[in-house]
Amino acid sequence: MKPSNKTRLALALLAMLAAGAVQAQSTIESAQSKPQTDANARSAVSDAQAARAQAQAAREAAQQAEATRQAGAATADGAAMAEYQAYQANQSSLQAQAAANAAVNAANDANSAKSAAHSGTAQADDAMVRGNQSASQARAASTVAGDAAATAALAAQAAQQAATAPPPPPPPAQVTPMDAAAAQPQVTFHSVPPDSVVGDYKIDFAAMDADGNGSISRGEAKSNATLTGEFDAVDNDHNGRLSRAELSGWM
Numbered sequence: 001m002k003p004s005n006k007t008r009l010a011l012a013l014l015a016m017l018a019a020g021a022v023q024a025q026s027t028i029e030s031a032q033s034k035p036q037t038d039a040n041a042r043s044a045v046s047d048a049q050a051a052r053a054q055a056q057a058a059r060e061a062a063q064q065a066e067a068t069r070q071a072g073a074a075t076a077d078g079a080a081m082a083e084y085q086a087y088q089a090n091q092s093s094l095q096a097q098a099a100a101n102a103a104v105n106a107a108n109d110a111n112s113a114k115s116a117a118h119s120g121t122a123q124a125d126d127a128m129v130r131g132n133q134s135a136s137q138a139r140a141a142s143t144v145a146g147d148a149a150a151t152a153a154l155a156a157q158a159a160q161q162a163a164t165a166p167p168p169p170p171p172p173a174q175v176t177p178m179d180a181a182a183a184q185p186q187v188t189f190h191s192v193p194p195d196s197v198v199g200d201y202k203i204d205f206a207a208m209d210a211d212g213n214g215s216i217s218r219g220e221a222k223s224n225a226t227l228t229g230e231f232d233a234v235d236n237d238h239n240g241r242l243s244r245a246e247l248s249g250w251m
Helices: 005-071 076-119 124-164 177-183 225-229
Strands: 215-217 241-243
Touching: 005 076, 005 124, 076 124
Parallel strands: none
Antiparallel strands: 215 241
């Protein structure tokens, strides 16, 4: 049984209503996605520009660190440290440049999503999702570039400090007991008999013993000034007379 004209008309009206609803929904989605994709594109471009600036700063820091390394250092340890820091600065510079490239690519994707949202050549929600993802990627890449630039700057500063650091002072001299003894003043000792005066100790006992009693009195000793001066020292028994035995060390 063929549908009546009324039925065919009703079906045609339903099809038109359905198509209109889809078109209306697409229009609504497009209107909502355009501002969002525009904002995503602006954010991604800004982050890409910041990342490129950070990459340039990192590159300049790496060049500074390399110049410091080539100029030499005050010590061998300082030269080794400056070389290491120059390497670190260069690696950070490469990392910052890679992050900047990633941020630029993300910004390009965000702009592509923006164009799609405005042209209506793609689903509006797909364009908005692409824009969100691209903006997030650009933001993350910009953060990485900033961190790498900061690391490069610190490495360049450390290279400069290492290159200009003076050599350490020499350690204090170790004093051994032998060195301490050698440092003491030299003392010379002289042995001198007690109560003795250096002089002429040669006498003629018999000639000096005028009375021939076998001893020399103080008066008899006056003929020898040295003996007179040491008379008491030689007179061991303190009897006022000097015997041959007392004068044995003299004569």
